[in-house]
Amino acid sequence: MSPEQQVDLVEHELELRGRILPASNATFLGTIGELQVVYKPIAGERPLWDFPGAVLAHREVAAHVVAQVFAGPDRPVLVPRTWLREGPHGPGMVQEWQEPDPEAEAVTLVPSGSTPEGYLHVFDGYDAEDRLVSLVHEDTAALRSMAVLDVLLNNADRKGGHVLAMGDGRRYGVDHGIAFHTEPKLRTVLWGWLGAPLTDADRAAVERVRDGVRGAACGGAGEPLADRLVPLLDDDEIEALARRCERLLARGTMPAPDADGPAIPWPPF
Numbered sequence: 001m002s003p004e005q006q007v008d009l010v011e012h013e014l015e016l017r018g019r020i021l022p023a024s025n026a027t028f029l030g031t032i033g034e035l036q037v038v039y040k041p042i043a044g045e046r047p048l049w050d051f052p053g054a055v056l057a058h059r060e061v062a063a064h065v066v067a068q069v070f071a072g073p074d075r076p077v078l079v080p081r082t083w084l085r086e087g088p089h090g091p092g093m094v095q096e097w098q099e100p101d102p103e104a105e106a107v108t109l110v111p112s113g114s115t116p117e118g119y120l121h122v123f124d125g126y127d128a129e130d131r132l133v134s135l136v137h138e139d140t141a142a143l144r145s146m147a148v149l150d151v152l153l154n155n156a157d158r159k160g161g162h163v164l165a166m167g168d169g170r171r172y173g174v175d176h177g178i179a180f181h182t183e184p185k186l187r188t189v190l191w192g193w194l195g196a197p198l199t200d201a202d203r204a205a206v207e208r209v210r211d212g213v214r215g216a217a218c219g220g221a222g223e224p225l226a227d228r229l230v231p232l233l234d235d236d237e238i239e240a241l242a243r244r245c246e247r248l249l250a251r252g253t254m255p256a257p258d259a260d261g262p263a264i265p266w267p268p269f
Helices: 003-011 056-071 141-153 200-213 225-229 235-251
Strands: 014-019 028-032 035-041 082-085 092-096 107-111 119-126 132-138 163-165 171-173
Touching: 003 082, 014 035, 035 056, 056 082, 056 092, 056 141, 056 200, 056 225, 141 171, 141 200, 141 235, 200 225, 200 235, 225 235
Parallel strands: none
Antiparallel strands: 014 028, 028 035, 035 092, 082 092, 107 132, 119 132, 163 171
C-alpha cells in the first residue's frame, strides 16, 4: 500500500452498512469509498481476563504487520490489509473485507473415517446430534504457512471460521485480537502438521520475522518490524515474539504441546 493509498484509507469517510452478529466484540461492515471493510471500534471491545489492558484492535493490526514480513517477496500475505483509524464509534481497527468461496472449505467436519483426499485428520468427536465426526483441514502450502504464522503470533483463537478460503486458492486468517500473549497460549484447529519438520520456506519466513524484530530493516530497506510494532504492543510482547521465532527455529519442527510450550485444546488422540 502506497503512502497515498494509506492517506486515502485513513482520511476518506468510513460509512457503516450494518453490524456483524454474533461477535464477541462490536464489529461493523462498512465502506471507504468503493472499498468494503470491517470496522471494530476500540470502545466496543470486551476486556479479557487473561489479557488485562490489551487493545485488541492493536493486535489485529500487529498481526497484519507481522504477516507482511512473514510473507516476504514470494508468499502472499495471510492477513487482509488492516490499519487503525477513526470511525463513527471512535478509533478502531479497519480491515479490508474478503469474500470467501462458499464452495471451498479449508477446515471442516466430516463423518468419522472419511477424511477426503487432500485433507489431514486432526481428531474425532461428536456433533450436535451425537454423530461421530472428524475434524479435518486441507493439506495445502497456504494453510501450512498459516499454521506456522500462528505459532509466531501465539494465536489463541484459530477457529475454523477464522480461515477464509478464497476461490483462487488463497487463504486468509482473520480475528487476531487474542494473540501476542507473553505466555504460551497457542490454541488452534490446524494440528495436521504436528511435529513435521520445518521446510526451507518455513524457516526463511520465520527468520525474516526474527530479524525484523531484532532490528533488521524490512526486506533490506524501510522501517524495522520492531519499530512498526512499538505503537501496537508492549516491549515484553515484542521480545516474546522474537523468542518464539528463535525457539521454533531451534526446534526445527512444527510444535506439539509439551512442558515448555503448552497448547490448548490438545486433541484427544
